[in-house]
Amino acid sequence: MKLMNSIQEIQSYVAEEKKVGRTVGFVPTMGYLHEGHLSLIERAKNESDLVVVSIFVNPLQFGPNEDFDRYPRDLDRDKKLAEEAGADVLFVPETQEMYPDESVVTVSVNKRVDALCGETRVGHFDGVATVLTKLFHIVSPDFAYFGLKDAQQVAVVQGLVDDFNFPVKVIGCETKRESDGLAMSSRNVYLTEKERKEAVHLSQSLLKAKKWLLDGDSGETEQKMINYLEEHTSGSVEYCKILSYPELLPPTPDTNKLIVAVAVKFSKARLIDNVILDPILLKQGSEEETCSVH
Amino acid sequence: MKLMNSIQEIQSYVAEEKKVGRTVGFVPTMGYLHEGHLSLIERAKNESDLVVVSIFVNPLQFGPNEDFDRYPRDLDRDKKLAEEAGADVLFVPETQEMYPDESVVTVSVNKRVDALCGETRVGHFDGVATVLTKLFHIVSPDFAYFGLKDAQQVAVVQGLVDDFNFPVKVIGCETKRESDGLAMSSRNVYLTEKERKEAVHLSQSLLKAKKWLLDGDSGETEQKMINYLEEHTSGSVEYCKILSYPELLPPTPDTNKLIVAVAVKFSKARLIDNVILDPILLKQGSEEETCSVH
Structure with missing residues (x-):
């Protein structure tokens, strides 16, 4: 080299x-x-x-x-x-x-x-x-x-x-992940031991969001994600958002791809994670093809 | 082709x-x-x-x-x-x-x-x-x-x-010019017959600026150019400026290249012209090498 x-x-x-x-x-x-x-x-x-x-x-x-x-x-x-x-x-x-x-x-x-x-x-x-x-x-x-x-x-x-x-x-x-699902990032080294354990809930919140989206709209799902992350981590939730991809606009019935994205600020690290979904496959419940988490 | x-x-x-x-x-x-x-x-x-x-x-x-x-x-x-x-x-x-x-x-x-x-x-x-x-x-x-x-x-x-x-x-x-010195431009077709005759004074003002710069500072020369163009054309003078090139900042004693630039608005055409000068050659009065007009 x-x-x-x-x-x-x-x-x-x-x-x-x-x-x-x-x-x-x-x-x-x-x-x-x-x-x-x-x-x-x-x-x-x-x-x-x-x-x-x-x-x-x-x-x-x-x-x-x-x-x-x-x-x-x-x-x-x-x-x-x-x-x-x-x-x-x-x-x-x-x-x-x-x-x-x-x-x-x-x-x-x-x-x-x-x-x-x-x-x-x-x-x-x-x-x-x-x-x-x-x-x-x-x-x-x-x-x-x-x-x-x-x-x-x-x-x-x-x-x-x-x-x-x-x-x-x-x-x-596709995002590479640790064995528990945490997205790999150079900034993960900033996490305290306690925060490292909590950080698994970012990818967990994305998996849950898929299920919640089948039952409710984007707005409700975003709020449920915030509640989930506030309950399970000591970090402060910067955003939980569901948008069209790659335009990053509020989804419409014509949206082809959705992104579910989160950002959480821990004491010395700001972590992000996301999953990109096909709304049609989501409606069909074909989980295997709709989520790159895990 | x-x-x-x-x-x-x-x-x-x-x-x-x-x-x-x-x-x-x-x-x-x-x-x-x-x-x-x-x-x-x-x-x-x-x-x-x-x-x-x-x-x-x-x-x-x-x-x-x-x-x-x-x-x-x-x-x-x-x-x-x-x-x-x-x-x-x-x-x-x-x-x-x-x-x-x-x-x-x-x-x-x-x-x-x-x-x-x-x-x-x-x-x-x-x-x-x-x-x-x-x-x-x-x-x-x-x-x-x-x-x-x-x-x-x-x-x-x-x-x-x-x-x-x-x-x-x-x-x-280098700028291509008509036989009277007018810089060629696609927008010259917009000039009335009278304006076309007056337009020669843009390149004339640049030639004069060189002489004025030997006697005075940039500010004085700029004002003389404005006066000259206002006297000899019916257009409105948008700017007459002497700046460093290519930075286009006010000249200092260390400036290596000067640009003298004019813009004049005629009824349907806005014309520009300029000359790039070497301040050292200018001080030596070596006219042939300091001006690409004509």
Whole structure:
């Protein structure tokens, strides 16, 4: 595996590889890799000739009161894990390399950000879309892999690629989970022992939501989820929402895909989880096909 | 010359050409081609294997009270001119092809737009940067050619390419002029006969500004230009400005390049012109090297 820090170096390297017809699979990350990331790298390895993984804790997507400074970092461990999973190039730029000057241009995300994490994390998705625009030009991927734990991010990235005509295929991959159902996240390390036990109730609330949706409407289900999470965790519930996907608007009878999404703030970690459902299959009660939790 | 209307068609066509190692030169236009555009196409022909010209009157870069509907269009004439100048592909998408849905993302230009045309044409450069981001992904150019008559546009496009790491070289080309010095523009057809005669004073004011700058400061020169244009034309002077280039900030002793820029509103046409100067050469009085007017 090659380690690269310079934009020019990786841009030229990939350009040469593409000239001889190799396809590029890209897994952008903020590092502190877990099995979720590794499964993306493994999938990229199966589908592309050259797998590029980036590690960049992007300051632009953190708010002033968020955890940029204390976001967990362990490059030595990440190198080993990325290489084992099949990465050919690990791109780890410094902040100065990515943002040498104050920006003349940035990407603004105008839709799909008024709900869920976008509502409280103002500017977060502008930062995500801006850094991905840069990374897509640096890495020139044919395929880009994202975990569906950040389903809103996948919705925004799909909008970015569609609206800007990027010649990139976005591949959203199923959330990897711990044995008890907790969605894997680099931020899980922030949980106290007690909170770690309670955190199982995020995915539990999603499973219950499916059942409640058969009996009631979205509004009722959202309230039942809030009650459930308040009862079973010490965290504060930021949202429990049922929306259309990927538009993230209130569902209508024509909605093709629903997302049920939760965010809970624990003492030092804000956790999110979601499940994407097909409303028709839901009505038919075909549980196996409607839920990627477990 | 191939005429293409579909994004998918041109994107695949260019991808195949690039696979066999051909370089792509790109001239984005809004059509109604004049010698300025043709000189860009000819230059692209000299420097690239495949020359793509686009014609798209981009609604996103027109304000609500601007001339989108009555912007001059003549596709049959443009086809002939583009082919004669050396275009290999003419890309003419419909608005629906470029903007099929309401946009999830757009590009925001945060610098280089507080002065000159950006001050009155609010959102104009966001629209330019957004459509060029799309077109760069559709055409995959190695080189992109722009006329320096729109020097602010070139400054913004250079910022776009630098900040977003586009693998594209931006080439700003000298303004083409009529025999009396009037900068060529598709909008010159809007001028009345009387205004057409007066319009020569835009380039004249730039030549005079060079002399005035040797005797006084930027502020004085700007005021002299305003007085000159008000005396010699019936138009209303929108701005006469001397700024650093490409930053478009008030000049300091360290400024490497100056732009002297004017905008005058006639009854049905708003005309712009500029000259880019090297302050050191200006002090040395080396006129030949400091002014591209004439």
